[in-house]
Amino acid sequence: MEPALQGVVQTRADRPEPLLRCGNTNCGGCGMSIGLNLLSHAIADRPIQLVIPACCGIVTAGAFPFSAYGAPTVAATFAAAAAFATGLAHAARINGEKTRVICFAGDGGTYDIGMATLSAAAERNEDILYLCYDNEIYGNTGGQRSSATPMGAATSTTPLGKDVAKKDIIAIMAAHRVPYAATVSLAHLDDAMRKLRFALDQKGFRFLHMLSPCPTGWKSEPADGIELLRLAVRSGLYAVYEVFDGYKTVINVEPEMSDAALERYFAEQGRFRKANLDVAKLREAVRRQWVELRSRVTAG
C-alpha cells in the first residue's frame, strides 16, 4: 500500500495537513523538522496533543497568533514538558478520550533541565510518548554545550571541545523499566516509521531518541544531514536499537563499524575541527559501546 518511500508519501489515511506547516522558521536542513514530518505521517489520523517545552521546536513555529503546528499544541515551561503532558494525558483518560499526548523536546529539555520531570513521569509510567530530538546542543540559545553534546564537539561554552562524553539516555530510560525506549535514525525510514507507529499505539511511557542534525550548531552542510546520520549508523557511533520493558534489547540496524564512515562523520562537521580526534581511540570507544550493548541483548 505504501511502496517506494516507505510511508513518507501522503496516503489516504494521512493527516489533512502536516504536523509542521509552512511558515515555520526552522533552519535549512534542520533534523527536528524532518523528524516532525516523519512523526506527522506516522500519526496519520490518530488524535494527538503535542507538548513542547521552551526550545527551537516551539519558537520557530511562529509568533502569536500564528502557529506552524497543525495539531493542538501546548508550550510547556522548559523543565516541565513531561509534567504538563501528565496532566493532559490523565485528563484525556478520565474523559474516555483516545488522545495520544506527545512530548517533543530537545536534548536540553530532556538530558538536562527536564531530567527530573522526565524521570518522574517515566517512573509513574504515565501514558505519554516522549520524543527527544537531540541536536547535541542548546540550539535555540545559540549553541551551548548540553549533557548530550559529544566529547570533542566545540560549542560556544566549550570553545576547545567538550571534554566529557554524552549521557547514555536510552540506558537511563531503560533503567526506569518503561514499556518502550528506542533510538530512531532519520536515515532509516522503514525502521523509523515502524517505531513511531508502534510507540504511538503503546500504552504507558514510551521514549524515542532521534539524533537530529543541526547544520547551524554542527557547522555542517544543510543538505548533508541525512548522510551524516547514515555515517553515524554505519560507523557504529549511533546505535539503532530498542528496549522493551527495560530489559529486552533488540538491535535494529547492524553497523558496518566502518572506520571510513567514522572519519568522515567527524571531518564533515566543523564542530569537531579543533578536537584533534584520534580515530583509533574513537574506534575503541565505539567498540566498547557495542560490547556493552550486545551484552544487554544477551542478558535480555
Next chain:
Amino acid sequence: MTMELLSANHASAVAATLAGRANRSARGFGSGVYPITPQTECIELLCNQEFEKGHVVRVESEHSAMAVCMGFALSGARTFTASSSNGLAYMNENVFAAGFYRLPIVMMAVNRALGPPWNIWVDHGDTLSLRDAGWVQLYCETNQEVADTTLAAYRLAEDRRVMLPVMVCQDAFILSHTMMMTDIPEQAAVDAFLPALDLPHRVSNRPRTVGGLDTPHETEAHRRQQEVAMGQVQPVYAEVQAEFLKHFGRKLADPVVSYRADDAEVLLVSMGTIAATVRTVVDEARAKGVRAGALRVRMFRPFPAEVLARAMAGKKRVGIIDRNLCPGLGGILWSEMRALAPAGCLVQDYMAGVGGGDVRPHHLKWILDDLCSRPEAGAPIFLEVG
C-alpha cells in the same frame, strides 16, 4: 451542612475535594501534589479521596505539581494543589506560567518563612513574593475562612470575566495544624454553587497552539488582558459573596475586613491571624478612650486600593503590621499601603512576627502606644517577638 473538627489543612483539602467532585459532569478534576511542611496534611487527605472523574498525581517537585495542574486545566479539568515556603519558591516559574495562561487553578498556600536556614513557622514573605505572578491572593484568619475561601475561589477563578488562578493563603501551624469546628457543606450544595468549568481556551482536538512566541505588542496585549481581568475580580467577588450567602447561609468575608474602623482615629492594619489579636488590643484601647480601629487585608491581589483608601480617609495615624520583610525596603504591606494614606496621616511600618514569632497582645499594645505617641513616621521598625 455538618460541623467537623478539622485543621485548616484538612478544611482546604475537603473543600477542594467537594469542588473537584462538583465538576464530574464536565471535564473532571485533577491535581499534582508534593509534600512540604506545614502543608503536607492537606495533600495527604486529598490522596485519600476517591474521585468519580478525577486523578491526583504524586509528582517529584512543586514545579511539576503546578505543571500537572496546568496540563489538567488546559484540558478543561478543575484543578487544585497546595504548597508553602521554599516549595512555592521552587514552583515560581510555573506559578507565573499559570497566571499567563489564565488557568483557574486554585492553590492553597500555607505561609511559612523562606529559608535556609530552615524555619517552618508562619511568615507571609513566601506568597507575597508571588504578588506579581498574576494570581488573585486571599489571606485567611480562621479554618472556616480557609474552607469557604477555597470553595469561593473556584467560583471566582472560573468566572469568564476573571479566568485567573487564585491562591488561598493561611498561617502556618496557627491555622494549618489547629483544629477548629468547621462547617462543611454537602456535595449537593457545592454542586449548586459551582457551575461546571468551561475553559474558553481549552486544548481539544483543534490545531491551536497555547503559548509559543509573543512579540512585544502581543505581550502588551496579553498583559493588559491580565490587568483587565484583575480589574473584574472585586465586582465578581461581590457577586460570589452574594451567591455564597444564598447557597451556604453564611457570609464570605470581605476583601478588607474592618473592625471598629469607621469612627477610629488610629488604625492598625494586618493580614492573617494577627488580626484576631489586634481586635482584642483595639477593644482594650477603646475602653481606655483611645479611638482605635483595625483593618485586615484579606485580598492582597488585586490590591483593593480604593477600599483601603476609603477606609483610611480621615484617619490621623495608621500602623501597618507586616509579617514579612523585603530586605532593602521594609514591610511589603506597608510599601503598598503608604501611598493610599490621606494627606497629613502618619503611616508607620512595624514588622512583627517575622519568622513565626508569636505576636502577643503586649507587642501590639506597644505598637499602638508607639503609633499614638510618635511625632512623625520613621523608618520601618523591626520588632523582635520570637
